[in-house]
Amino acid sequence: MAALASLALLTGAAASTAAAPVAPTTTTASPAVSPDGSVPGALHVGRPSRVLDTRSGQGAPAGPRRGGSTTVVQVAGRGDVPATGVGAVTLHVTVADATGNGHVTVFPTGTPLPTASTLNVWAGDVVTNLTTVPLGADGTVSLRYTGSGTVRLVADVSGWTTAGAVVDPGMTVASAPARLLDTRTGLGAPRGAVRAGGWRGCR
Numbered sequence: 001m002a003a004l005a006s007l008a009l010l011t012g013a014a015a016s017t018a019a020a021p022v023a024p025t026t027t028t029a030s031p032a033v034s035p036d037g038s039v040p041g042a043l044h045v046g047r048p049s050r051v052l053d054t055r056s057g058q059g060a061p062a063g064p065r066r067g068g069s070t071t072v073v074q075v076a077g078r079g080d081v082p083a084t085g086v087g088a089v090t091l092h093v094t095v096a097d098a099t100g101n102g103h104v105t106v107f108p109t110g111t112p113l114p115t116a117s118t119l120n121v122w123a124g125d126v127v128t129n130l131t132t133v134p135l136g137a138d139g140t141v142s143l144r145y146t147g148s149g150t151v152r153l154v155a156d157v158s159g160w161t162t163a164g165a166v167v168d169p170g171m172t173v174a175s176a177p178a179r180l181l182d183t184r185t186g187l188g189a190p191r192g193a194v195r196a197g198g199w200r201g202c203r
Contacts (some may be wrong), residue, residue: 014178040087040164041171048092049079052143055096062151067102071153072109076139077159086135088174089161093143094128094154095121097177106155107177109136113144116177121151132161134174 038044052059059073075091076195077083095104103117119129133141145151161172181188181202189200 002053009162010048011050026203038085038162039171040162041166041173042145042162043159043172044161045159046080046157047157048156048157049081050154051075051078052090052153054152055154059155060153064097064099064152066150066198067100067147069145069147071143071145072140073155074138075138075157076135081160083139085163086139086160088132088134088161088172089141090130090132090159091141092128092130092156092158093118094126095151096126096154097117097152098123098125098127098149099151100147100149102145102149102151103178104151104153105146106133107142107144108134109138109140109142111136114177114179116179117146118177121145121147122163123149131177132159132172133147133175133177 009071019073029098050058052071054060054062054065054071059078060071065071075081075089076086081089091106093104093106097167100123101121103120105114105116107114107163118131120125120129143153143155145153161174166173179187181200182195183189183192185191188202194200
């Protein structure tokens with residue numbers, strides 16, 4: 001009987017010290033990071049900083065801009081924006097002292113002029129809009145005025161995104177402006193005027 005008891009104790013001890021099953025582990029590849037440690041497409045908020053004012057000559061020569069003119073402004077390395085590793089910037093663009101009607105398009109320097117407008121201009125009005133636009137290869141963006149009369153341009157930068165191929169969910173991808181809807185021509189929806197209270201779905 002004592003021998004049986006000892007055998008039972010040994011069997012229990014062996015069972016209690018048996019290795020528990022190990023759950024399989026998975027390895028996740030580390031995302032590529034920029035020199036400042038940010039993941040590509042990460043959005044950074046900075047202090048608003050003026051990078052362009054054609055009324056005073058800040059960031060570009062002073063003076064009004066006529067229709068068909070393009071103003072190039074350096075943004076990388078200005079304010080809180082790093083000099084390198086920046087893919088796109090967030091700009092608050094203002095048109096002042098407009099003497100005609102038209103529109104301004106903000107786009108990456110060195111790329112074709114998009115067909116979309118960033119803001120529309122009416123004579124005598126001050127118009128403003130917020131836009132996120134990729135930087136040109138030289139760290140600049142271009143502002144093209146198309147229309148009659150002249151305008152003066154102001155731009156403040158308030159944020160930027162880290163350059164690089166975006167592979168992580170939730171990161172920001174900025175693209176050049178592109179027109180999706182124009183009921184004057186039938187782009188994206190049937191052509192025709194929209195009455196008050198009406199609506200158009202954009203395909």
